[in-house]
Amino acid sequence: AMRTIAEAASKHLGQPLVVDNKPGATGTLGPAVMAANAKPDGYTIAQMPISVMRLPLMQKTAWDALKDFTYIVHLTGYTFGVTTKADNQFKTWADVVEYAKAGIKLTHVPFKGGAETNAAVLGGHTTLQADSTGWKPLVDAGHLRLLAIWTAERSKNWPDAPTLKELGYPFVFDSPFGVAGPKGMDPAVVQKLHDAFKKAIEDKAVIEAMARYDMVPRYLDTAGYRKLVGEIIDSEKAALEKIGLARKE
Known part of the structure; x- marks a missing residue:
């Protein structure tokens, strides 16, 4: 689905987005390499899985999830x-x-x-x-x-299955992900990328691709995405401490 999103965003940016898969390290390798090496010029960005926020809470990493990235736009999550x-x-x-x-x-x-x-x-x-x-x-x-x-609303694929919230549990868990760049990006560049990706997830081909993978559209702007990251870190830290998997300082 990320390739389809990138193709749609390319149309609004006026230049192609090249997807470079970096598997491994629970999805954190791409963001980690970007944070360590990329210039904050908007030409290198990364898909941000929740593991980018979780892993530093469990072990020493080369990045700080809040300080070392510029969060651009939140796109979707999984069912x-x-x-x-x-x-x-x-x-x-x-x-x-x-x-x-x-x-x-x-x-x-x-x-x-x-x-x-x-x-x-x-x-x-x-x-x-x-x-x-x-x-x-x-x-x-x-x-x-x-x-x-565990999504915020019932799934169109399984409309008879209730959400956690309907059952009385005030939780939504959808492994959210969006797009971020290295720290220190120009706000004007961030806005341009934000606008392109926002339009991309409204594209018919993207909506169809996300539906095939049971991905739930969940748009958040730059400020909302950064706020969500902070909330995820707080929530993950509390959960990891409770089950004894939190990193020992």
């Missing part, structure tokens, strides 16, 4: 949800809550990816899974049941 095997006793999230009232103990079982998680639920080795939409084909085929989604 996450809780699923269970379709033929078990949990038909709704309320069923899970009612069952939990009996005093059950929940065990968190981490997996390397969605394929392993799906297999564990289908095989009856785990009861519930919380993940992004790697479960989509299994839900659509009726093998898994989607009990709740």
